[in-house]
Amino acid sequence: MSSVAVVLFTSDLRLHDNPVLRAALRDADEVVPLFVRDDAVHRAGFDAPNRLAFLADCLADLDAGLRDRDGRLIVRRGETAREVKRVVEQTGAASVHIAAGVSGYAAQREERVREALAGTGCDLRVHDAVVTALPPGRVVPTGGKDHFAVFTPYFRRWEAEGVRGTLAAPRTVRVPDGVSGDALPDRDTIKDLSPGLARGGEKAGRKLVTSWLHGPLADYEDGHDDLAGDATSRLSPHLHFGTVSAAELANRAREKGGPGGEAFVRQLAWRDFHHQVLAARHDASWTDYRPRHDHWRSDEDEIDAWKTGHTGYPLVDAAMRQLAHEGWMHNRGRMLAASFLTKTLYVDWRVGARHFLDLLVDGDVANNQLNWQWVAGTGTDTRPNRILNPVVQGKRFDPDGTYVRRWVPELAEVKRSAIHEPWKLAGPDRVGIDYPDPVVDLAEARSRFERARGLD
Template identity: 55%
Template sequence: MFTRDLRVRDNPVLHAAAAAQRCIPLFVVDDAITGSSYMNANRASFLADSLADLDAGLRGRGGVLVVRRGSTVAEVVRVAREHDADEVHIASDVSRFAQRRERELARALGSCGAELHVHDSCVTAVPPLSISPVGGNDHFSVFTPYFRRWQTQVLRRPLRAPGTIAVPQLNAGEVPTARLLHPGPPSPDLCTGGEQQARKLLTRWVRDAVDDYADRHDTLADDGTSRLSAHLHFGTLSVTELLHRVGNRSEGARAFARQLAWRDFHHQVLAARPDSAHDDLRPRGDRWRRSEEDLDAWRAGRTGYPIVDAGMRQLAREGWMHNRARLITANFLAKTLYLDWRLGARHFTDLLVDCDIANNQMNWQWAAGTGTDTRPNRVLNPLAQARRFDPDGHYVREYVPELRHVTGRRVHQPWTLPQDERDKIDYPDPIVDLHDGASRFLVARTR
């Protein structure tokens, strides 16, 4: 059964199932997901692309994607009974929903004489909780010691796609469209889903860009990132294959691998602490402010700080945001505005195509200082961040068109323009003084 492993290459689940005389490549459109607030128009569009591409990949090997809609447990059991299946294969995952689904599947299949096989290293490179610190703790709470152990792990070798897939005669069902999964319109510049698109990006990344990653990954206008995050989330690309392809050949490749280790790190934290999807991992006694006006300004990209607003508008336009902009915008909400990080995480969940619970929630907790950051009270100055990571203002001009004709570095501080020029720009004044915001946060944290 496919979940977050929508590919035919390097897929341990499909590899194991296809070895049988008969195999039913099944995907269940689970109403518990599509009917929840987690499903958004952007993820629906990417998922529909990916399922259509997966179906084409299976058909090219003699198979077909079998689609059912309803409860995952009920539909898997129904298909297993109809075709006398004695094994069901699935990828492991760490969210509370996925863990509950796995337990319920195992019980339900056992009652009809089938066995559930759960495969690690499908969603992450190193299985969550497969490495643990000395002293009895079940997970690492600090990244650096985790990374040292992560680097020593021997990754499995990537698997070839099955040559042929023998599927019994059955009604395959219809591959869902984006509109069927979610009725809303996606972001106008949303990326395309599917394994074939992932492999094109992978080839280009390894050939042309990864070696420069260490120097370029934080530069906002240059965007030296891989743009593979959505493909890793939906499993149209294997993180294990990605690490093998990138290798250890350069400083850039090693820096990129470190970022993938962060992804594994967050998954092992959530696996051990599923409550941290919503509760502070390390409570700081925060009494968050409530200001719908400030929250709305942040969501709309109208805070008066162009580097923050550019990030928020990129999110709305593309369903994606540069990693440095994510940090800037999250830190600004949680610390300068002192609004609850969960409000920001919810907005990201509403729009991000690459959003998964582990990375989104853990990154937000890191930015808010309630997670694994070893300097939980640091406050980023968005103006300093702009000078460092968008020195010429190209990123701001791309996403904040009101400021497109502002020359020089004043694009980051439009309130310093002469009044006659300022009056011509439909752009708000800052909603908060940076010094006042930082002071308010620090006082609240230390009282």
Template identity: 65%
Template sequence: MKVSVVLFTSDLRVHDHPPLRAALAAGDHVVPLFVRDDGIAAAGFAAPNREAFLRDCLADLDAALRARGGRLVLRSGDVADEVRAVAAQARADEVHVAAGESAYARSREERLRTALARDGRRLRVHEAVSTVVPPGAVTPSSGSGHFAVFTPYFRHWSRVRLRDPLPAPRTVRVPAGIDSAPLPPRAGVRGLSAGLPVGGEKAGRRRVSAWLRNGVMAYEDTHDDLPGDATSRLSAHLHFGTVSPTELVHRVREVGGPGAEGFVRQLCWRDFHRQVLAARPETASADYRPRRDRWRGEAPAGEEIRAWQEGRTGFPIVDAAMRQLLHEGWMHNRGRLLTASFLTKTLYVDWRVGARHFLAWLVDGDVANNQLNWQWAAGTGTDTRPNRVLNPVRQALRYDPNGAYVRRWVPELAALDGPSVHEPWKLPPEERAHYDYPDPIVDLAEGRDRFLRARDQRI
């Protein structure tokens, strides 16, 4: 009997899963394995919202495998030790895993390869599982190794012929006698966002179908509409791999039109950040393009940082977005841009402070997207206009013109009609006194000037 192990990581699905299909093609039985890796918790990435969503995903993956005659094997501990032990117990010849892009994922692959080789076993790493186009598959003619600007990357990325999506297997046979820990329920996780969505491939595929029917065609015109909430809400499913990015691009392109093109462009941003991180792993914590910033940190800016985190800066659009994050474990992309700009450029606080807070709450939080989007907003990343400052009032009037988004998340101001909700400090004093809402913690012009002086720049 020929046996292979499939190590699931951030690819928690049975549809379009190259490692699973390769393992099934190689022999009679497979061991679908997930290791609750001690290294993830030690690195500080085991946030409650992601932990709860992960538990949903594992339960759903186990159910999908059982419907095909198999099951998910769950272990906890050091990933190399646990995979090696399972492979030995199953007498497996090979272990299949999806390629990762972060420094940790690459280190994990090397440790796995070394540990398995000691027993005469082989690790097979599969590309284009968590990305559409693997990092390094397209490179600039300059020979720099990776693209530092998005537009030329998108142009090259769009020309790549994608692999065809793979159907889910009909049958999965797991050898008997492989020990497994019980699946932990979501109910055991504390400190969750009240509006956290349900995880798992079944929920992800339902959301994809609904998006293709009702959302993607209008995406180009509505993706920045804060109150309309007209985005796909697929980011968490892409992060955990319950939705295949390759299959999603194929299905979106079948719909066609400007909306589909705009959405595919956003999916390309995921791959863009991953190829940057793969080439420059240090950018998870260090500036991609240093600007000689003298960032403010916890000591000088502690009160302002806490006001930003809690959604009480006195700028309603900023506070609305930050409260959405706390309630849902998710934030609209336009909200992410303006809250990040506000923290880094208006308050002139180190982008790493904001990145840590987002990773503590975002169910879709990952190193590539979170850290490199924060760097983009801070002007230390790949943005070609590093000194741009997003004015929160102008952003609010443009993307929430009637104030519906603010009134949804800042109920203290719900009685204010129309766009006046965005500037409550302009109300007459006797009327302003009726609203239990703080005054702005910073003057926008002064904040912008401080940022530009600190960077020794003038625009």
């Protein structure tokens, strides 16, 4: 009689470099590749349309890859622990394999699966997290602390530790007969998608990796902040869903070397850094990591202007409109938009983080929430009161106004000298421009923030 193992896919929707799948294949003659669409994700508000559509692409691609290897993906809808137990009982599986997560939800899911399997004779085997290049907790500070709170010392240890080797995709995945699943989700049935949303799946992700490594990566150090040049990898959605391996990406970028490769690997380490913080401090997804005793404002008109890209500050508005159209935003735009909301408008970072999670296809709790906290000054930033000036940022990172004109067509004909300060236009230059005045004066906003933080 053939032995059976279950591999529970979570944020590792790939066949290449998947240690969890490899372990399950070593453990048994037949494997049930299982993905559970858990209703708890819906109740928590994390099943935003853009991510649901990308997920549908990922699951369809994973199923196709498994079928090429004589297997198939089993998709179930319901509570994860219950569905895992049902599959175990139906197949007589002796082990269930899952990658460790970093969020509170992931920890609860793991514990519920463990409890469901108690008494079944089936072992739960939890492997290192595979959504990062280096598993959270692999390196820790001296002195008994459970995580690094500052990036630079973390990065030194991260580099010294090194990233594991890359695994090939399996040639065959034998699935036991008789185990059934639900229909794969259909992207075309999902409403309210961003018009420019990218396609998901491992095939698309690997193609993007190849083009990135053999081209733009070389110029990444100099070009990653160029908003108009869009010289970033755009791999964040694939890293979030695990259709691309962060470990493989780090190894291949290092092989390419050069300033671009080094700068890109550093960004992957930043991503790992935030995951190790959240793994140690689950509450950092909704509470201040370092409280500043803020008394946040809540002006609904200003918040709405920010969300819709009508603040009167062109670079902020361009970034927010890119988010709405693509479900993605350039990292420099994310930093500026977050700084404007939390420090210029002095609005709670959780308001912005929630809006980003509603739209971002790469809406990752660790990266989204902790980057928002970093910018708000309640997180790990060693300069918590820095404020990004949208005019200065525009002149520095979009000097010709190309990015602004792309996303704010009302300003398409505005001359370069005024593109980031259109309120200064007067007379004939102002005619025909239907663009709002600034919602706030930058000097007054800075003074308000400094008083609130006790800096005046």
